[in-house]
Amino acid sequence: MPLIRLAQLFAAAGHTLYGVGGMVRNPLLGLPVTDNDVTSSMTPGEVMAMCRDKGIKYLDIGAAFGMVELHYMGGVFQHTTFRRDTYPTGGGHRPQAVSYSGDINEDAFRRDFTVNAIYKNLLTGELTDPTGGMRDIKNRLLRATSKDPAVIMGDDALRIMRMARFASELGFEAERGTLEAARACAAGLADISPERIREELDRILLSDAKYGVPHGPYRGLELLDELRAIDVILPELAKGRGVAQKPQYHKYDVLHHCFHAVDCIEPSLTLRLAALLHDVGKPAALEATGCMYTHDRLGADIARGILERLRYPSGVIRDVTALIRSHMFDLRTEAKENTIRLWLQEMGIERSRQLIALRRADVHGSGRIEGPVESADRWERILESMIAAGAPFEERQLAVTGADIAGYLGIPPSPRIGYIKAGLLRHCAKRPEDNNKTVLLRLSRDLVNNS
Structure with missing residues (x-):
């Protein structure tokens, strides 16, 4: 109802209001709508003037780029004016020039992927599909809107990570030409702000929680590796590519073991980051000592550098590095029970449970062992017995x-x-x-x- 009323206000002003992006794509896939993106030929100045006239709350969230946020009848909608974009060289995410347009087709071809460039007339329900997005939804394909995908990827390299994110959230494949263009433009990710990289990485790591698509994080990470985008955004992790591990314990190299560990742990950002980076120190340890025995300590320090570079909150950095530093404890299940009790007390209840989850993901992500993990199961039994007995975990x-x-x-x-x-x-x-x-x-x- 709010959208129809809003569309009626736009119509009274001489403009057709369309839904676009996930608002249109998701219902075609039978998925819930999580985005409220709307668009029209009305300029930002005209939108804000209409809002003032009608008493509608609005926020200027980027009027220079055609974006105004509308708060109407309990809903929040991001309005973008039909436009043409001109980008600087280097793929730096934001256009250097924006020209408003009355042409919906022109607007469609400046968007990232065809599946996000389907427009729904919010009064009539009619769909407009200038780029063939409905066909690609049917075929579960991510295809750049431009005839030359290198234009789309080269203009804004963040679209490479968005492609991996949509692939992981929706379970789509990337169209070959789009894939090749993304690989060719991956170096442009170096020009994207750390905050933007972090936001997309987080979404990939938690992608299976968005719509319930299984193995989404692994799909997204594997795609970033295939594109060699990992080398740009996480070069320390990329060093694990091709680094073999003892075959009796590990089916995968260090990098892909980390990907599989992410896929084996519950969708918590702290746990997924810890799983992704838990063995990031192995290549450095191998180079320094000829073995991997110190990789937990080295890895915690390397992970701290990565997380600080990507501007993660201090609490996340603290928790993730603590998990990495402790993830090799009692690897052979030889510790005495009192030693484990003291260790669990030192870790605290929440971190102990996180370490139990990380140990299971580490073992299952090896590709060699399924089912119970003896050390993790033992820790869990001891932890729960301590809690049941009222053991103190803090001096207070x-x-x-x-x-x-x-x-x-x-x-x-x-x-x-x-x-x-x-x-x-x-x-x-x-x-x-x-x-x-x-x-x-x-x-x-x-x-x-x-x-």
Whole structure:
């Protein structure tokens, strides 16, 4: 209803309002609409003037590029004026010049892919398909709108990542000419801002959660590798291409093992990033030492550099690098139970569960083992038994406070209290039943005597 009313306002002003992009594409695929992109020949100035006249809230989100956001009857719609774009050399994402046009066909051929260039008249429901997008939807193909795909890819290299993202979200294949043009233009991704790269990478990593298409992240990552776009956006990861691993444990080289690990873990951005980068240190470790034993520590540092370069939030960087640094713990399932209890306590409940998931993905992503993962299953059993027994994972969960300990021992507040509390916490990881005030105060005397 809001769209029809909005279209009626445009019609009263002498313009036809169209839906475009996912608003049209998705219903043709039987998928939910997640984008509210609309377009017409009305210029940004005219759109904003109409909004002021009708009391419609709007935001200038890029009027210089024809974009105005409309807030109407509870809906939010991004309006773009029909236009022609002129790009600088280098594929830098934003056009250097925009000319408005009254021609829907001209607008269609400046868009990225034919499946995104189908227009729906929002009053009549009539579809206009200047570039053959409906045929490509039927054939599940991603095809550049231009007769020369190199124009589309060369103008805006971010479209290479968008192609990988649509392939992963929709389960589409890239048309051969479009694929070849993307490969030829992949170097242009170096001119795209880190934030834009990060946004598209995140969408690829979480693509299976968008519409439920299985193995979407692997499809998208594999396409980026085929195009050699990985070499531009994640050169540290690309070094794993062709780096063989022990065949009794690994079916794939380092790079493709990482892709498969992503495919084997739940759709959480932190977990998917950790899976993607968990072995990024292997090529560096191999080069430095002739083996891969230090790759977890090296990899955590390399991953930090990657994530900082792509401007990830500090919390994401902290969590991902911590998972990478710890992912080789107890690889051979030889650690004693108390060692595992102390390690799980140090990691905390949430990170422990993430490490359990990462270990399973690491093993399953090897291509050699399916089903239960002994080490991960053991960690999980111990973790759940600790939680059920009320084991403390932080000092504030102890049944005594620093003041309790100081009063019981007759000592002033000092670093010794911190030492005692840390010791009590470790003790309770192994014996959760001792987390009561009487027992802990008695134990604190033994600890102070040893401090």
